[in-house]
Structure formats: C-alpha cells, structure tokens
Amino acid sequence: GAVVSQHPSWVICKSGTSVKIECRSLDFQATTMFWYRQFPKQSLMLMATSNEGSKATYEQGVEKDKFLINHASLTLSTLTVTSAHPEDSSFYICSAGGSSYNEQFFGPGTRLTVL
Amino acid sequence: AQSVAQPEDQVNVAEGNPLTVKCTYSVSGNPYLFWYVQYPNRGLQFLLKYITGDNLVKGSYGFEAEFNKSQTSFHLKKPSALVSDSALYFCAVRRGQAGTALIFGKGTTLSVSS
Numbered sequence: 001g002a003v004v005s006q007h008p009s010w011v012i013c014k015s016g017t018s019v020k021i022e023c024r025s026l027d028f029q030a031t032t033m034f035w036y037r038q039f040p041k042q043s044l045m046l047m048a049t050s051n052e053g054s055k056a057t058y059e060q061g062v063e064k065d066k067f068l069i070n071h072a073s074l075t076l077s078t079l080t081v082t083s084a085h086p087e088d089s090s091f092y093i094c095s096a097g098g099s100s101y102n103e104q105f106f107g108p109g110t111r112l113t114v115l
Numbered sequence: 116a117q118s119v120a121q122p123e124d125q126v127n128v129a130e131g132n133p134l135t136v137k138c139t140y141s142v143s144g145n146p147y148l149f150w151y152v153q154y155p156n157r158g159l160q161f162l163l164k165y166i167t168g169d170n171l172v173k174g175s176y177g178f179e180a181e182f183n184k185s186q187t188s189f190h191l192k193k194p195s196a197l198v199s200d201s202a203l204y205f206c207a208v209r210r211g212q213a214g215t216a217l218i219f220g221k222g223t224t225l226s227v228s229s
Contacts, residue, residue, distance in 0.1 A: 006158075032214050043205065043221045044159075093158055099214035102166050103149065108158035 002028045004096050006107035013084055014115055021079045021110045023094030029074035030096035034104065035067075038091040050077050084114040117142045117208045119189075121220035128196045129228050136191040136223045138206030147209035148189045149217060150180055152202045159205065165189060176200070196227045 003026040013019050023033055031052050036044040048064075050056040050071035058064045066088075068080040077096075081088050091111050095104040119140045128134045140146050147166055151159040163174025170182045180191045191204060203224050207217040 034216050041203075041222075041224075043219045046216050046218070049216055091156075095159075095217075097214055099212065102147070102213055103161065103164055104217055106151070106159040106161075109156075111156065 002096070002101075002105040004030075004094065004105045004107040006092075006094055006110050008110060009108060010111040010113075012113045012115065015085050016083055018080055018082045019084055019112060021081075021092055021094075021112075023077045023079070023096065023107050025075045025096040025105070028096075028105075029098075030077075030105075031074060031098035031100075032096070033071055033077035034095045034097075035069060035077075035079050036093045036095070038093060038109075040091075044093060047079075081112065084112070086114045088112065089114045117146075117210050117218050119148070119206045119208045119218065119220040121204075121206055121223045123223050124221075125224045125226060127226045127228065130198050131195050134193050134196040134200070134225065134227070136204050136206075136225060138189045138191065138220060140187050140189060140206075140208050142208060146182075146189075148180075148182065149207040149209070150174065150178070150189075150191050151205045151207060153205065153222075154202050162191070162204075196225075198227045198229050201225055201227045 005024045007022045035047045038044045047062045048056045048058045050069045056069035071077040093109045095106045097104040149164045150162040165182045173179045206220040210216045
C-alpha cells in the first residue's frame with residue numbers, strides 16, 4: 001500500500017522559534033496533500049490543502065502566515081509553524097492523495113510541544 | 116456541506132462480543148465514506164471505505180461496515196471484539212470529488228474488556 005512518512009515524529013521547541021515538519025509520499029506521487037491538526041482526544045481538523053506547484057488553500061480560521069505550507073514536488077510537502085507559541089502545541093498529521101485516488105494515505109503524525 | 120456524526124463518545128464491549136460503532140452522514144450528492152482507527156500517539160490506519168457498490172463493506176482486521184442510504188448511516192461492526200481493538204475510531208466523509216479532503220467525525224473511543 002501507499003506509504004506516507006512524516007519527519008520529525010516529535011519535536012520540542014522554545015516559544016518564538018519556527019519548526020518545519022516534512023510529509024513525504026514514499027512510493028507514489030501525490031498531487032494533493034492535506035494537513036490536519038489534532039488536539040488530545042479530539043478529532044482531526046483540516047488546516048489546509050496543498051497542490052503541487054501552487055499555493056495552499058487554507059481553511060477558515062487558519063493563519064496562513066503562521067502555518068506556511070509548501071508543496072514543491074509530487075512527493076514532499078512541508079508545514080512550517082512560524083514563531084511558535086504554547087497554544088500551537090498539537091499533533092499534526094498529513095495525508096496524501098490526488099484526483100487519481102479514492103482515498104487518502106495518512107502519515108504517522110508529528111507531536112509538537114512548544115515550551 | 117458534507118458532515119458525519121458519531122453520536123457516542125465511548126463504546127464498551129466485552130471481548131468476544133459483537134461491537135458496533137455508529138456513524139451517520141449528511142451529504143449533497145453521492146457519499147464517499149471512510150473508517151479509520153487511531154492508537155495512542157499514532158497516525159490513522161485505514162479500515163475500510165464505501166465508494167459505490169455493495170452496501171456491506173469488508174475491511175481490515177475483521178471489521179465491516181454497512182451503508183444504509185435510507186437511514187444515512189455507515190455503522191462500523193465486528194462480530195467478535197478483541198482487547199487489541201481498543202482504540203479511537205473515526206468516521207469520515209470525503210468533501211467532494213476524488214482528491215478532496217476528508218471531514219472527520221469527533222471520534223468514538225472503543226474499550227474492549229477481557
């Protein structure tokens with residue numbers, strides 16, 4: 001099956017620093033990647049949709065200047081949390097797919113803790 | 116807008132008993148429905164999907180789901196629960212055409228006791 005990886009799996013950073021999370025589709029090309037955020041014991045909330053080579057589409061209420069998304073190739077999307085604050089601490093999950101796929105393939109998630 | 120509802124926060128069953136995790140949906144057009152499972156601090160694992168075809172969908176780890184159009188439901192079932200099935204289960208609906216995002220229910224915690 002299709003495999004999606006995320007790196008790092010967990011990260012701790014100081015308030016005010018920026019953190020980059022990578023999402024890779026390992027054995028297929030993903031024209032579309034999605035970024036979700038999950039608080040403890042809660043559902044996944046879609047943050048943004050990124051299409052390879054174009055700007056990401058952000059969901060209402062998500063600050064695009066704070067959560068920078070880049071999808072420069074068909075196998076890599078990155079999420080950069082800029083000037084992170086403790087309230088940005090969360091579990092970030094990416095998924096990959098595209099119009100050729102009926103389902104999405106999820107990465108294992110990245111646990112971000114901002115001190 | 117597409118949405119799914121999981122009316123139960125938690126479901127408790129004894130090992131060996133059948134289990135059902137409920138999901139109802141609200142969509143415009145054809146529904147594309149999914150079930151995922153999540154173990155603590157892990158990503159989502161795909162269980163099964165309904166795109167079209169038979170109303171009874173068989174998936175991974177012995178799970179199945181029944182698509183019921185008249186009741187707008189897509190309940191997840193398993194004939195005999197295992198302790199290892201204890202996890203957080205999410206129902207999801209695809210927002211639109213292939214390649215669009217999934218909209219998730221709030222999740223249901225399944226607890227299987229030995």
